[in-house]
Amino acid sequence: MIIPYTNNEFRLDDIGVIKIEQKVDFEEIKERFQRADVDEKIKIYTTTQGLSVEQFKELLRMFPLQHLDKLERAMA
Secondary structure, X not given: OEEEEOOEXXXXXXXXXXXXXXXXXXXXXXXXXXXOOHHHHHHHHHHOOOOOHHHHHHHHHOOOHHHHHHHHHHHO
């Protein structure tokens, strides 16, 4: 059973426990990422949850290569 509520979905698992799953609007995240400065890009990349590996790779392809070391330090 799925109960939509704002940006979250509440699911009942097999034994009736409610689980909260955040719905992610990747297109909105991608647009914010494109407009952001380097520090904001790092914040978005390191704090966004619920993306697939492919979605993280897509964001990484938009990250300025000269600042990859800064992103690596933020992720450490």
